[in-house]
Amino acid sequence: MAKKKVILKLGTATLTKNTEFISRGKIEEIAREIHALRKTHSFIIVSSGAIAVAKQFVNLAGKQSIEVKQALASIGQPHLMRIFLEVFSDMGLFCSQCLISYHDFEHADCRQNIKQTIDVLVENGYIPIINENDTVATQEIQFGDNDKLAGKTAALLGVDLLMIATNTEGIYKNFDDVSALETIREILEIDDVLASVSEVKSEQGSGGMSSKIEAARIAQDAGVETWLVNGHEEGFIAKAVNGSSTFSKIFAK
Numbered sequence: 450m451a452k453k454k455v456i457l458k459l460g461t462a463t464l465t466k467n468t469e470f471i472s473r474g475k476i477e478e479i480a481r482e483i484h485a486l487r488k489t490h491s492f493i494i495v496s497s498g499a500i501a502v503a504k505q506f507v508n509l510a511g512k513q514s515i516e517v518k519q520a521l522a523s524i525g526q527p528h529l530m531r532i533f534l535e536v537f538s539d540m541g542l543f544c545s546q547c548l549i550s551y552h553d554f555e556h557a558d559c560r561q562n563i564k565q566t567i568d569v570l571v572e573n574g575y576i577p578i579i580n581e582n583d584t585v586a587t588q589e590i591q592f593g594d595n596d597k598l599a600g601k602t603a604a605l606l607g608v609d610l611l612m613i614a615t616n617t618e619g620i621y622k623n624f625d626d627v628s629a630l631e632t633i634r635e636i637l638e639i640d641d642v643l644a645s646v647s648e649v650k651s652e653q654g655s656g657g658m659s660s661k662i663e664a665a666r667i668a669q670d671a672g673v674e675t676w677l678v679n680g681h682e683e684g685f686i687a688k689a690v691n692g693s694s695t696f697s698k699i700f701a702k
């Protein structure tokens with residue numbers, strides 16, 4: 450039976466466990482999960498976290514400006530990949546780096562190149578780790594387009610599932626009332642949930658829930674289902690796959 454192809458988007462909030470540091474332990478846990486599912490699922494990862502890694506050991510003046518964030522991403526990206534390579538190879542998993550920008554999807558030749566490269570990697574058992582090429586594009590640093598980059602990639606590759614890990618159990622109906630948070634579990638019409646989405650975002654995340662919804666819309670239009678899951682929960686991938694966690698499922702059309 451063909452393996453289920455999954456794009457797993459890991460946000461900064463997931464990889465840092467909401468702290469100021471990338472959690473090697475979280476990446477180890479994700480590697481264990483991917484290893485456990487390797488016979489039935491193949492994974493393509495879209496990972497943020499380059500800026501967060503860099504902030505751990507450099508202190509550039511003007512940390513909030515876009516160009517400093519781009520420089521931080523350039524400093525942090527090789528370290529982020531080093532951590533993935535070290536941790537994944539300990540589990541016998543091979544990974545590779547793909548830096549893509551949102552604009553690349555506007556060009557037919559670039560789209561074809563992205564698809565061909567990733568297809569070859571996956572066919573050969575590699576786990577591509579995608580991040581935005583922050584030196585040439587600033588969309589995602591500004592607007593959290595790593596979510597949309599994941600959506601665009603899911604649509605281009607025609608994967609079976611887009612799984613976006615964040616720091617909530619999906620989309621809450623009543624986000625403003627922390628005492629009674631309730632996940633919207635099944636969504637067919639994305640427009641119906643827009644009123645529940647606030648522009649609030651986590652400390653280090655840049656997209657917030659609205660960019661995840663936009664990613665889900667891109668996937669939905671391409672016939673791909675999206676799950677918004679809580680990456681902070683231990684074993685979140687397996688729990689979502691076997692249906693034992695609470696998350697939002699946005700159906701394909």
Ligand SMILES: Nc1ncnc2c1ncn2[C@@H]1O[C@H](COP(=O)(O)OP(=O)(O)O)[C@@H](O)[C@H]1O
Nearest residue numbers: 460461462615621624647650651654656657658
């Ligand atoms: N209706 C909602 N349900 C859940 N989270 C919401 C909602 N509206 C806004 N959010 C915000 O979206 C955040 C997740 O996005 P983000 O901070 O970009 O994280 P990540 O780093 O995982 O991409 C949540 O922590 C929360 O603050």
Ligand SMILES: N[C@@H](CCC(=O)OP(=O)(O)O)C(=O)O
Nearest residue numbers: 460461497498499500655656
């Ligand atoms: N390319 C940046 C991604 C920033 C970003 O989109 O973050 P997030 O909202 O956590 O997915 C980085 O690696 O830090």
